[in-house]
Amino acid sequence: MTNSTLPRFVEVVEVGPRDGLQNEARPVPLDIKVDLIDRLSAAGFANVEAAAFVSPKWVPQMADSAAVMAQIRRRPGTVYSALVPNMKGMEAALAAGVGEVVVFSAASEAFAQKNINCSIAESIERFRPVAEAARAAGVKLRGSISVALGCPYQGEVAPSAVAEVVRRMADLGCDSIDIADTIGVGTPVRVQAVFEASAAVFPMHRLAGHFHDTYGQALANIYAALQLGVASFHASVAGLGGCPYARGATGNVATEDVLYLLQGLGVETGVDLRAVVEAGDFITRAIDRPNNSRAGKALLSKWAAEQGEARGDAVCA
Numbered sequence: 001m002t003n004s005t006l007p008r009f010v011e012v013v014e015v016g017p018r019d020g021l022q023n024e025a026r027p028v029p030l031d032i033k034v035d036l037i038d039r040l041s042a043a044g045f046a047n048v049e050a051a052a053f054v055s056p057k058w059v060p061q062m063a064d065s066a067a068v069m070a071q072i073r074r075r076p077g078t079v080y081s082a083l084v085p086n087m088k089g090m091e092a093a094l095a096a097g098v099g100e101v102v103v104f105s106a107a108s109e110a111f112a113q114k115n116i117n118c119s120i121a122e123s124i125e126r127f128r129p130v131a132e133a134a135r136a137a138g139v140k141l142r143g144s145i146s147v148a149l150g151c152p153y154q155g156e157v158a159p160s161a162v163a164e165v166v167r168r169m170a171d172l173g174c175d176s177i178d179i180a181d182t183i184g185v186g187t188p189v190r191v192q193a194v195f196e197a198s199a200a201v202f203p204m205h206r207l208a209g210h211f212h213d214t215y216g217q218a219l220a221n222i223y224a225a226l227q228l229g230v231a232s233f234h235a236s237v238a239g240l241g242g243c244p245y246a247r248g249a250t251g252n253v254a255t256e257d258v259l260y261l262l263q264g265l266g267v268e269t270g271v272d273l274r275a276v277v278e279a280g281d282f283i284t285r286a287i288d289r290p291n292n293s294r295a296g297k298a299l300l301s302k303w304a305a306e307q308g309e310a311r312g313d314a315v316c317a
């Protein structure tokens, strides 16, 4: 049975290699990053956020982004996206063959200063030549708006403040715009208010939900956004991540959990859940991190039990 009011197809953007790994204090070896991205591409994602061409002084973990982009196996049908804060990053991103660039600002002045060291208005001016270069190169342009549901420095953020940044990003020519709950404080009714305010200035079907799961609300928030017709969500394999400029924020909602939810709702994604669960198992072992996907862990246990049964292993009563 499908729910006829929900989108029939949802794009899940896998952000684990960037948002998931950017916060790791220990360097993640290049070959592990490349292996992870290749596994995720093979799982069928149409968009993998693979890199960030930001200052290595600000986010050292992303310093090898050009090498990552050079070594991945590019799957036809997958766009490899990367964060770009300015023209220096844009030049590097274009040289690396990025398919979509993500300019990122915030819905609060305080967070913009902490994350990109400038005001919201200054960030938009910095993005103008980036947008022009993207258009000239035929590369997609995505805008991302942090702290849209609450800010660790400012507190409450009004939906109208988010919509104002959406409007400015729309004016830049963004193809799509992410509404990000950086610290995972949003709840469904609030999420709907922010999307409704944003959709007054940019089409709902070109908005995406980027929910961190700090307060365990991300799946409920995705469902609330789906009901409004939002058809693109970001997720991080095994729920990896956090934000270096939002202390205490946990990772994105786990991709495996989102895929499991969508599968249950009869919504297509084109992504192979089993391959993502295996990628989550791979990366959490490789970097010695807990697997934060409930569905991922449950499926791994189920498959291990099924394999044991097939071998005729004794089962403890």
Ligand SMILES: CC(C)(COP(=O)([O-])OP(=O)([O-])OC[C@H]1O[C@@H](n2cnc3c(N)ncnc32)[C@H](O)[C@@H]1OP(=O)([O-])[O-])[C@@H](O)C(=O)NCCC(=O)NCCSC(=O)C[C@@](C)(O)CC(=O)[O-]
Pocket (backbone or CB within 6 Å): 019, 022, 052, 053, 054, 055, 056, 057, 058, 059, 083, 085, 086, 088, 089, 090, 104, 115, 116, 117, 144, 145, 146, 147, 180, 181, 182, 210, 212, 243, 244, 245
């Ligand atoms: C925006 C800046 C660069 C301003 O940083 P700044 O210090 O004001 O910039 P600057 O122009 O004075 O440059 C400082 C140094 O960085 C270099 N530099 C400058 N730009 C680049 C570049 N692109 N690539 C490589 N190097 C660069 C530049 O060349 C210089 O090097 P130096 O001369 O000192 O040797 C900095 O604040 C920055 O890189 N911030 C990025 C922070 C970041 O990546 N945060 C995490 C990602 S956002 C996120 O996770 C949120 C999201 C998207 O997931 C949604 C959500 O959940 O909220």
